[in-house]
Amino acid sequence: xxxxDRFGRKGRRLxxxxxxxxxxxLVAACGDAGYGRxxxxxxAEGKIRVVTTIAQIAEPLSVIGGDRVVVHSLMGSGVDxxxxxAALGDIRKLANADAVFYSGLHLEANxxxxxxELGKTVPVLAVAEAIPEEKLLRDEQGAIDPHVWFDIGLxxxxxxxxxxxxxxxxPRDAAYFEANREAYFARMDALREEAEDMVAQIPEQQRVxxxxxxxxxxxxxxxxxxxxGLQGLSTEDEVGLTDIDHTIELLVEYQVPAVFVESSVxxxxxxxxxxxxxxxxxxxxxxxxxxxxxxxxxxTKEGTYLGMFRHNVETISRAxxxxxx
Numbered sequence: 001x002x003x004x005d006r007f008g009r010k011g012r013r014l015x016x017x018x019x020x021x022x023x024x025x026l027v028a029a030c031g032d033a034g035y036g037r038x039x040x041x042x043x044a045e046g047k048i049r050v051v052t053t054i055a056q057i058a059e060p061l062s063v064i065g066g067d068r069v070v071v072h073s074l075m076g077s078g079v080d081x082x083x084x085x086a087a088l089g090d091i092r093k094l095a096n097a098d099a100v101f102y103s104g105l106h107l108e109a110n111x112x113x114x115x116x117e118l119g120k121t122v123p124v125l126a127v128a129e130a131i132p133e134e135k136l137l138r139d140e141q142g143a144i145d146p147h148v149w150f151d152i153g154l155x156x157x158x159x160x161x162x163x164x165x166x167x168x169x170x171p172r173d174a175a176y177f178e179a180n181r182e183a184y185f186a187r188m189d190a191l192r193e194e195a196e197d198m199v200a201q202i203p204e205q206q207r208v209x210x211x212x213x214x215x216x217x218x219x220x221x222x223x224x225x226x227x228x229g230l231q232g233l234s235t236e237d238e239v240g241l242t243d244i245d246h247t248i249e250l251l252v253e254y255q256v257p258a259v260f261v262e263s264s265v266x267x268x269x270x271x272x273x274x275x276x277x278x279x280x281x282x283x284x285x286x287x288x289x290x291x292x293x294x295x296x297x298x299x300t301k302e303g304t305y306l307g308m309f310r311h312n313v314e315t316i317s318r319a320x321x322x323x324x325x
Contacts, residue, residue, distance in 0.1 A: 053084070
């Protein structure tokens, strides 16, 4: 089994005081004053200790890793990874991990220096960067879209890279991880087929998905939806009047019945679109809340990757096809 003494982590920590100082200085620069005992991995002896940034990585790995891993996600429900900055408690968790997985592609932009320093002593992997670049989407300015978990096929590639690291860390558990990976990926494939069937119920002209920011490009490409995000790829982008007016024109042209807010993004711009469409004689309703950059609360269906994805597809299909419920 995978144990603490096997890799001499205690000695490794003491040997890298300089790393601690660099990371603590980063936290101080963020203005965090909190300090406390790190209990993230209490009772985890003999297991691989994993820390991830987003739950879209953590929850699937907890299923695939089973009882051989303990997985902790830094970013919970409603947390925006584009804006997230590491706190002192986060750095303590990261430095006590056996492996750190983040999405990459500039999603966690404010944490890149932390990962760079941490990677000198702890295995750190940007899982989405294992995906071949030609499969990735770019915006009009050439920036890569980091929201790859909304393409089930691409997210399988990202998760496979993380599973490969688990196998490397604990070769004796490789067959166990591989069997769990195959079973979980089969569930992902079944969900994709289910999603395709649900989207097929939407009238073709109304397959227009309008959300708060441009997080659903891969989702739209996979399922045949035209996607409009009021903000750009990052929630740091501003929404202008031109963006709102263009979106209203699109809604009127295609008679789109609903738009959507996101759990981790301010809904103000979407509400402005609804009001603007009403002034143009189109009664656009709020179709529901989607999970984009963050999943639902832990312990709920939406707090799982598969449950979050299914919630989004069901919400979109029901609203755009005009069904109630």
